[in-house]
Amino acid sequence: MQWDLGLQGLAVLGAMSLGFGVVAGLLVGKGWVHRLWATAIGTVACFGVGLLTSEWLFGWATEEELQPNVDGLSRDEVLLSSLFTTAAVVLVMRYLAHRRTSHASPTAVG
Template identity: 70%
Template structure:
């Protein structure tokens, strides 16, 4: 497998991951600790899933087939996978918080 993701693509993926992490932190609710953990978990998950999506899942496609392509990053596909990953993190955080509140 050949990785063609450049520095600009990595920077866009990192910024997108941090932005979606902040959205997750604002949406989860609860205390500051839970919000911060949600931001970190969502950002790391979005970065990993975005890297997998761009380089493995759609790595076979050429720049002409996937537009917009930012320095090797399949932007639309990564954005969609990041939104889905963020939604999964938000739902999981809320379910875990609900289960912990029933224990107390």
């Protein structure tokens, strides 16, 4: 079955991605610049992974097999993949921030 993601499906995917991106920004912490980067990276990552999940991983399934389906978007599957993507973005960004701060501050050897 050929699935075409419609405009409504793209809009829902974009809104979900932005929401998960904002959650990533809030969970990362560490100042406004760091939060904005996390929001941007989380939004783009969730959009890309959600698009791949809906169209590539579950594009073979019929509309009856995947409910709810919003204009070609497999919503539940995209929500689950966005949850994992957001967790990965938060963990990687926190690790990189921790690594950068631990290398930036020299320890006093006495």
